[in-house]
Amino acid sequence: MEAINHLFMSFQIALDPMNLFLCFCGALVGTLVGVLPGLGPAASISLLLPLSFALTPVQAIILLSGIYYGSMYGGSTTSILVNIPGEAASVVTCLDGYQMARKGRAGPALGIAAIGSFIAGTLSVALLMLLSPPLAKFALKFGPPEFVSLSFLGLTLVTYLSSGSMVKALIMACVGLLLGFIGVDVVTGVERYTLKIPVLLDGVGLVPAVMGLFGISEVLLNLEEAYQKREILDGKIEHLMPTRQDMKESAGPIARGSILGFFLGVIPGGGAVLASFISYAMEKKMSRTPETFGKGNIRGVAGPESANNAGAAGAFVPLLTLGIPCNAVIAILMGGLMIHGVEVGPRLLTDRPEIFWGVVGSMYLGNIMLLVINLPLIGIWVKILKVRYALLFPMILFFCLIGAYTTGNTVYDIYVMVVFGVAGFLMKKYGYEPAPLVLALVIGPIMERAFRQSLIISGGSFSIFMTKPLSALFVIAAVFILLSPLIFKKRPNL
Amino acid sequence: MKNRDLVSSIFWLAFGAVFAVGGLQLGLVRQGIPGPGSLPFIVGLALIGLSLILLFQVWRSKPAPGEKIFLEWITFHKFALSLAALVAYALLLKTLGFTLTTFLFLFFVLRFVGREKWVTAFVFSISAALVSYTLFTSLQVNLPAGRLGF
Numbered sequence: 001m002e003a004i005n006h007l008f009m010s011f012q013i014a015l016d017p018m019n020l021f022l023c024f025c026g027a028l029v030g031t032l033v034g035v036l037p038g039l040g041p042a043a044s045i046s047l048l049l050p051l052s053f054a055l056t057p058v059q060a061i062i063l064l065s066g067i068y069y070g071s072m073y074g075g076s077t078t079s080i081l082v083n084i085p086g087e088a089a090s091v092v093t094c095l096d097g098y099q100m101a102r103k104g105r106a107g108p109a110l111g112i113a114a115i116g117s118f119i120a121g122t123l124s125v126a127l128l129m130l131l132s133p134p135l136a137k138f139a140l141k142f143g144p145p146e147f148v149s150l151s152f153l154g155l156t157l158v159t160y161l162s163s164g165s166m167v168k169a170l171i172m173a174c175v176g177l178l179l180g181f182i183g184v185d186v187v188t189g190v191e192r193y194t195l196k197i198p199v200l201l202d203g204v205g206l207v208p209a210v211m212g213l214f215g216i217s218e219v220l221l222n223l224e225e226a227y228q229k230r231e232i233l234d235g236k237i238e239h240l241m242p243t244r245q246d247m248k249e250s251a252g253p254i255a256r257g258s259i260l261g262f263f264l265g266v267i268p269g270g271g272a273v274l275a276s277f278i279s280y281a282m283e284k285k286m287s288r289t290p291e292t293f294g295k296g297n298i299r300g301v302a303g304p305e306s307a308n309n310a311g312a313a314g315a316f317v318p319l320l321t322l323g324i325p326c327n328a329v330i331a332i333l334m335g336g337l338m339i340h341g342v343e344v345g346p347r348l349l350t351d352r353p354e355i356f357w358g359v360v361g362s363m364y365l366g367n368i369m370l371l372v373i374n375l376p377l378i379g380i381w382v383k384i385l386k387v388r389y390a391l392l393f394p395m396i397l398f399f400c401l402i403g404a405y406t407t408g409n410t411v412y413d414i415y416v417m418v419v420f421g422v423a424g425f426l427m428k429k430y431g432y433e434p435a436p437l438v439l440a441l442v443i444g445p446i447m448e449r450a451f452r453q454s455l456i457i458s459g460g461s462f463s464i465f466m467t468k469p470l471s472a473l474f475v476i477a478a479v480f481i482l483l484s485p486l487i488f489k490k491r492p493n494l
Numbered sequence: 495m496k497n498r499d500l501v502s503s504i505f506w507l508a509f510g511a512v513f514a515v516g517g518l519q520l521g522l523v524r525q526g527i528p529g530p531g532s533l534p535f536i537v538g539l540a541l542i543g544l545s546l547i548l549l550f551q552v553w554r555s556k557p558a559p560g561e562k563i564f565l566e567w568i569t570f571h572k573f574a575l576s577l578a579a580l581v582a583y584a585l586l587l588k589t590l591g592f593t594l595t596t597f598l599f600l601f602f603v604l605r606f607v608g609r610e611k612w613v614t615a616f617v618f619s620i621s622a623a624l625v626s627y628t629l630f631t632s633l634q635v636n637l638p639a640g641r642l643g644f
Contacts, residue, residue: 178510185530188529192534393607395600395622397579402626406636411585411588418580
C-alpha cells in the first residue's frame with residue numbers, strides 16, 4: 001500500500017508541467033550529447049549546472065538526471081551508424097551494432113537498442129524505488145565512523161574497477177582528495193593550500209574542474225588527431241521495428257542485461273560502462289554460437305544497451321540513500337545538489353522526499369519520452385551526426401567557457417578550467433583516468449568532516465574505525481580489495 | 495609507458511610531499527582533536543607511498559621500443575592556439591563584453607584551429623554569438639556587458 005502511495009506521489013511531482021518540460025529537456029539534451037562523440041554526459045551536466053541554479057532542487061535533479069540516462073540512449077545511435085561510441089557506455093555496441101548496420105539491418109539494431117533501453121530503464125527504476133527506502137533506513141544508523149569507512153571502501157572499489165593500473169587509479173583518488181582540501185577549512189577557518197589566490201578560498205570549483213577534465217581535454221585530444229572522416233551509413237533507415245525472431249532472440253539478453261546492469265550500477269566504480277562490457281562478455285559466453293558475435297549478432301546489441309541503461313539507474317541508489325557517488329557523472333549530480341543546499345545522504349529520503357520521488361517519477365516518464373525521441377525522430381540525430389567536428393569543437397569550448405564563468409560570475413574559474421583541461425590532456429597521455437579524481441574531489445570534504453567528527457568522538461584514537469562492527473567490516477573489505485592484486489597477481493582486466 | 499611513468503611518478507611524489515609538508519605546518523593536532531592538517535598529511539603520505547610503488551614498477555619494467563620521455567607533439571600549434579584563445583577569452587571578457595568576445599573567440603578558433611573558410615567562420619561565429627546572447631539573457635544568466643555597453 002505504501003509503495004502505491006509513493007508511486008502516486010512520484011507521478012504527482014513528475015507530472016507538474018514545469019517538471020515534465022524539464023524532464024523532456026533533459027532527455028533531449030541527453031540524447032544529443034549521447035549522439036555526439038566528444039561531448040559526454042559528465043561535461044554536459046556540468047555545463048547545465050549553472051543554469052539550474054535558478055531552478056528548485058527537484059527541478060534541477062530532474063533535468064540533470066535526464067541528461068544522464070538520456071545519453072545512454074543516444075550513445076547507441078552513433079555506435080551503430082558510425083562505429084564510434086557516442087559515449088563510453090556504448091563502446092561494445094559498436095562491435096555488433098555496426099556490423100548489423102553494414103548488413104543493412106541498422107533499423108532493427110537501433111530499434112532493439114531503444115526497446116532494450118526502455119525495458120531496462122523502466123525495470124531498474126522500479127528496483128530503485130523498492131530497494132532505496134529500506135537501504136536508507138538501514139543507513140540512518142550510520143554515524144561518522146561508518147561513513148568514513150564506507151566512503152573509503154567506495155573509493156577503493158572505484159579504483160579497483162577502473163581500467164588500467166590500479167596504482168594509478170589510487171593516485172588519482174589521493175590527488176582528488178588533496179585537491180578537495182584546498183580552501184578555507186570549515187572547522188577552524190584556516191586557509192589551506194590556497195597560495196593566497198582568492199578564487200581558491202572556496203575550494204577548487206567542481207564545475208570548472210569537471211569541464212576542464214572532460215570537456216576541454218577531450219577537445220585538445222581530438223585536435224591532435226587529424227580529423228578522421230566519419231563514415232556514416234547512407235541511405236534511409238528502414239524497418240525500425242525488430243522482427244518477431246529478433247525480439248525472441250533479444251528477450252533473454254535484455255532481461256539479463258537489466259538485472260546485471262542494475263546491480264553493477266549500485267557498486268561504486270561499476271555503473272553503465274562496466275555493465276555494458278560485462279553483459280556483452282556474458283552473452284557471448286552463454287551463446288551457442290559465440291563465433292557470430294562481432295559479426296552482427298543482435299544479442300550483442302540488446303544485452304549491453306539494456307545493461308548500460310539499467311546501470312545508469314542503479315547508480316542512483318547509493319547516491320540517494322548513502323550519499324556515495326558511484327561514478328563521475330553521479331558525483332557531479334551530487335555536487336550539484338550540494339550547491340543547491342541539499343544534504344545528500346541517508347536522511348534525504350525522510351527530509352526531502354520530494355527529491356527522491358521526483359527523480360523516480362521523472363525516470364519512468366523520461367524513459368517513455370526517450371523511446372519517442374530516439375525511434376521516430378532518428379533521422380534528426382543522423383543529420384546532427386553529419387556536422388563537421390571543425391564546427392562542433394569551437395561550440396564545445398564556448399559552452400565550457402560560459403559554464404565555468406557563470407558558476408561564480410568570475411573569470412578566474414575559466415583559468416581553473418584551463419588548468420584542469422591541460423591536466424586532463426596530460427593525464428590521458430600518461431595513462432591516468434579522471435573518474436577517481438572527480439569522485440574523491442566531491443566526497444573528500446564530506447569524508448574529512450566525518451573523519452574529524454569520528455576522532456573527536458573517540459578522543460583522537462583511530463581504533464574507533466575498528467571497534468564499531470559495521471565500520472570494521474567496511475575497512476576490512478577495503479583493505480582486502482587493496483591487497484588483492486598482490487594475492488591474486490592479476491585483477492580482471494576490463 | 496616506462497619513461498612516462500617515471501616522469502609522472504616523480505611528479506606525484508613531489509605533489510604528495512608538498513601537501514604532506516603543508517599538512518604538518520597547518521597542524522596535525524589542535525587541543526587534542528585532529529587539526530586542519532591531519533587528513534591532508536595522511537593522504538599526502540599515501541600519495542608518496544603510491545608514487546614510490548609506481549616508481550618501483552617502473553624500475554622493474556622494460557621500456558617500450560622507441561618511447562620518448564616527454565610527449566611527441568603531432569600538432570602542437572592547434573593545442574597552443576586553442577589554449578591561447580581560452581585564456582584570451584577570460585582576459586577580454588570584462589573589457590569587451592560577452593557578445594564581442596564570443597564572436598572574436600569563435601571566429602579565431604574556427605578560422606585558425608579548425609581551418610574553416612573566412613566566410614564560414616565569420617557567418618557561423620557572428621550568428622552563434624547573437625543567438626547565445628539572446629538565449630542566455632532570456633534565461634536571465636548574468637553576462638558581462640563590457641566597456642562598450644553590450
